[in-house]
Amino acid sequence: MQAVIDYLKQNEDRFVDELCDYVRFSSVSAQPERREDVRACAEWLLKRCLQIGLEARLCLTGGHPIILAKTPAAAPKGTRRPRFMVYGHYDVQPPEPFDLWTTPPFQPRIEGRSLFARGASDNKGQHLAHLNAVEAYLKTGTPLPCDLTFVIEGEEEVGSKSLAGFLKEHHQELHCDAVVVSDTGMPSKEQPALTYALRGIAALEITLHGPSRDLHSGIFGGSVDNPAMALAQLLAQLRDKNGRIAIPGLYDDVQPLSKFERKEFARLPLNEKSYRKFLGVPQLFGEKGWTFLEQRAARPTLEINGLTSGYQGEGSKTIVPSWAKAKLTLRLVPDQDPAKIIKLVKAHLKKICPPTVKLEVKSGHGAEPYLVEPTGAQAQAALRALKTAFQRKPVLMREGGSIPIVNDFKKILGVETLLLGLALPDDNAHSPNEKFDLDCYANGQLMSAYLWQELSTDTKP
């Protein structure tokens, strides 16, 4: 094992150069005119996997290709040892607007310990750290205690359209004991983190139909309900004065936060004042009885994402609008089920909608919330690896967003996902001047090297 650690230290500069080469590809999956760049990036990654000593191939999907790479078979035939899968994505977000970048997005620039480039943090640097760790094992002839599979896709930033089909098609070949994803964050350089829960989502669109056309408010106003007003009143009833969602049954399946979890939340290095300042709001708002850190990651929410009705142009137009529309999403926590939640919301809206307008509700996309038991053996193994690599006590985190692919891993491959993110809050993912911290990169490589040891002792294949 010492040989692996020494190798990683000795090759630190070269690994930074490799990352610089990797981020020079403008692998923007959303832009059809960059298709060749995305492909070239996949080819580079394939070559890199082969150089390391992995058995690798480029899998065509109809969309952007997926790179599938495996450590060479090391166990004697007939014996089974643990296998883990590392997932990442080589595609990146569009870099626009260019003028907000200090230096061009696909020309890497190093300043202090930061490497600036589109894709440096999300997600090229993060999965390259895992590949570098495997290189260290293979090039020093240090036996790995497990087998590894890498699945690096090129469509994450456009919704991973081909991934579920790929997992299904290669189901047998992709058999593993857990998936490891480094595509989340850590609160600070000093606080490595395991993200053990994600929120789910349920989306819907409400339309209230009033008169068959926009009406003159002077001639008809007062005798007919105004759909915009009715919608405002309807929406206002969905939240009570304590910030709770006022829909019967909505909280029924919410798993209570344990004492231990609340203690972990309290360890996060963010205070209310700086958070408020950062957001630019006069005061925070949230469900009573929970801290803002808990509110944004571990409690359900209902948000109005868009609200449209009547005349939107300059000046005034005196009408009673014919319709009013709202787009809503609910963020869900374990064990809320998006389909059940949509049903509850629909039933409640139907009940409280006034008879003066016609209600139409369309449900949109949904994703289930996700939770890995933080006291489970694999989570504990991951925490030990983080601690050894970063030389700091790691924190356990819930994240407020949704990563639908982890549900695919669970449903299709039947395994849990360990989210071991290396991104810092100021990495500017999806924004101009994205960067990746080179200490996180180096420590991420160490973490990966230790992780396979720790996970293998605790996993029975």
Ligand SMILES: [Zn+2]
């Ligand atoms: Zn992203």
